[in-house]
Amino acid sequence: MIGNNSSTDNNNEADFTDQPHEHFVSAPTAWLRLKSIFLKNEYGFDSFEWKAVKNSTLFTFIIGTMMAGTAELPLAHQRFKEQHSLSLFANKYEAIRRLQSHLLVSFWKSGIRLGLRIGFFTFSYTCALACLAAYEDQLKGFHFVFSGALAGALYRINMGLRASFAAGIIGGVLGLCSSAVIVCPALFISKKSLDEAYKQVRDQHFREALQAIKNNNEICGIQKQFNVSKWEARAILKARQQEQLLTDPSLNVSKN
Structure with a gap:
């Protein structure tokens, strides 16, 4: 379940390629x-x-x-x-x-x-x-x-x-x-409503944090692939994201 459940897995090595969804799900x-x-x-x-x-x-x-x-x-x-x-x-x-x-x-x-x-x-x-x-x-x-x-x-x-x-x-x-x-x-x-606003902000926090981890993983991959600094890797990632936006404007790619 994607939510606030605890886990001992290391987030830096998380694989997001086959996740069923990227929205917050409350514990049962x-x-x-x-x-x-x-x-x-x-x-x-x-x-x-x-x-x-x-x-x-x-x-x-x-x-x-x-x-x-x-x-x-x-x-x-x-x-x-x-x-x-x-x-x-x-x-x-x-x-x-x-x-x-x-x-x-x-x-x-x-x-x-x-x-x-x-x-x-x-x-x-x-x-x-x-x-x-x-x-x-x-x-x-x-x-x-x-x-x-x-x-x-x-x-x-x-x-x-x-x-x-x-x-x-x-x-x-x-x-x-x-x-x-x-x-x-x-x-x-x-x-x-109060509850709608609360859940919307909570879900936004989850998606932004998830996107930040994705970006960090991609930056690490770019550093290893091209042997560049973190700042250069971040610039390459931003260029890729901007290219994706131009190709498909419907994509809501975070620029963290």
Whole structure:
């Protein structure tokens, strides 16, 4: 089956010449679909859900770190001036070096703290959303609310049950808002249902990843055949794909 099922086969040596189809096929049972989120499939690439979880977590971690670190710089600069108002430095270069070191430490110390917290919330939210969608093999509106509530509850679990419950309510509201403000308008514009859009994007991810593996295998073959560099082999492959498009415009050949 072509889907998110795990396999120990090496994708670099995969043969695609006699595949029955090149579209995503879900696992037959809910638990297999849930398990397949976190495992590489038979071609060796991550599932769409897991890739989305990793990318969104990394993105929010970076954004949170940059925002908190940048906001901390003026305060750190002021603290340095107050703490060293009576200090004597050997020269101005030493003072500048000490100031830069202080600002750098303050930036990362404050930034990473907030980045980790936001990243954890995003990971909890997107992971819960992915698990619900994979388990039911469809994406529903209430999944956003439930995932937000769960992420909020986990975010404040260390502060006790009352704080966790309150954060869960806030997280559920945020999940509802994200669905109403971002998802619904996008679906209205595309004229697709939530589940249709989810499965279309998931299938597109599968086909693009499969095409990338095909291209990589072809590039390796061109390198061995003509004894050229990887960049030259990639150029040859692109020329071949463009020639195929000119011959048959109906071919949807990826140019990755």
